[in-house]
Amino acid sequence: AKVAGRDRIRFFDSSMTRELVRKKEIEKELRAAIQKDELSIFFQPIVDLKTGRIRTFEALVRWFHPEKGELRPDEFIPVAEETGVIITLGNWITAQAAKACAQWPEDVTIAVNLSPLQIRAPGAALGIMAAVRDAGLDPHRLELEVTESLFLDDDENTARFMEELAAEGVRFALDDFGTGYSSLGYINQFPFSKIKVDRSFVSGPNVGKKSDAIIRAVAEMGSTLEMEIVAEGLETVEQVKVVSDAGCTLGQGYYFSRAVPDFLAAMLLAQDRGR
Ligand code: C2E
Ligand code: CA
Numbered sequence: 001a002k003v004a005g006r007d008r009i010r011f012f013d014s015s016m017t018r019e020l021v022r023k024k025e026i027e028k029e030l031r032a033a034i035q036k037d038e039l040s041i042f043f044q045p046i047v048d049l050k051t052g053r054i055r056t057f058e059a060l061v062r063w064f065h066p067e068k069g070e071l072r073p074d075e076f077i078p079v080a081e082e083t084g085v086i087i088t089l090g091n092w093i094t095a096q097a098a099k100a101c102a103q104w105p106e107d108v109t110i111a112v113n114l115s116p117l118q119i120r121a122p123g124a125a126l127g128i129m130a131a132v133r134d135a136g137l138d139p140h141r142l143e144l145e146v147t148e149s150l151f152l153d154d155d156e157n158t159a160r161f162m163e164e165l166a167a168e169g170v171r172f173a174l175d176d177f178g179t180g181y182s183s184l185g186y187i188n189q190f191p192f193s194k195i196k197v198d199r200s201f202v203s204g205p206n207v208g209k210k211s212d213a214i215i216r217a218v219a220e221m222g223s224t225l226e227m228e229i230v231a232e233g234l235e236t237v238e239q240v241k242v243v244s245d246a247g248c249t250l251g252q253g254y255y256f257s258r259a260v261p262d263f264l265a266a267m268l269l270a271q272d273r274g275r
């Protein structure tokens with residue numbers, strides 16, 4: 001039993017070490033990737049469910065690794081967050097996204113995902129405004145998507161950050177709504193103009209009468225509070241119908257389009273506007 005115990009400990013140790021090494025490696029490569037131009041921003045349309053028109057593109061980062069191929073953000077954003085690389089990466093993403101949006105028709109907005117750490121960095125709000133100004137983008141066209149995890153420990157700093165940017169016209173969306181907890185408090189306390197209902201309410205094992213009723217209730221709250229409700233992860237026409245009937249105003253998902261590179265986003269827009 002002693003031997004097994006020792007082995008287990010040794011195994012545990014080495015797997016922890018391996019995990020650390022892997023993280024260090026990703027961190028190093030990620031810093032280099034920004035320089036080497038291996039990262040790019042893709043854009044996924046968010047569509048007005050009544051008119052079918054594209055209202056927003058969400059910026060989603062992609063990493064084209066020379067050996068590992070295309071890496072999904074879920075594989076490297078967490079490492080970027082743990083190591084602090086997210087600050088550099090996030091600034092780069094915001095700048096790229098703002099530049100792209102500045103080329104699109106004026107009624108189209110850009111949504112950028114923000115990690116909690118980015119907000120805590122000193123001068124975070126100023127940095128975002130600088131990116132917007134450099135791109136020549138009207139701040140009203142920038143939306144920042146944040147999740148509930150943002151509010152877990154630093155309410156005051158977060159409030160200041162949001163108020164500073166909201167005063168400049170920047171808008172906020174509460175992302176992945178329904179996956180965290182006490183979200184209603186955040187809606188009450190912070191200046192959100194949009195709620196994005198998580199994909200788990202639209203597809204998967206927990207979808208049914210209950211989830212429909214929840215979407216309906218959220219949509220109703222949205223219309224009372226003059227917030228737009230986005231349904232995420234729409235893949236089928238049936239799902240589009242369910243969320244439209246429930247009162248969601250906007251939809252996003254593979255049914256409309258996957259995230260695409262900038263030039264394809266521009267083409268989608270041209271088609272959309274009949275030009
Ligand atoms: P998210 O903000 O919830 O983004 C939506 C994710 O759902 C995207 O995955 C998108 O490709 C995927 N998706 C969209 N429509 C559908 C659909 O109809 N069906 C399915 N099954 N999936 C759909 P992606 O691009 O892999 O991003 C994953 C997450 O990584 C994002 O979740 C976001 O939390 C994070 N992320 C992506 N880009 C950035 C970024 O630039 N900065 C930060 N901080 N996080 C990012
Ligand atoms: Ca998002």
Ligand code: CA
Pocket residue numbers: 175176196198232
């Ligand atoms: Ca989301």
Ligand code: CA
Pocket residue numbers: 176
């Ligand atoms: Ca998500």
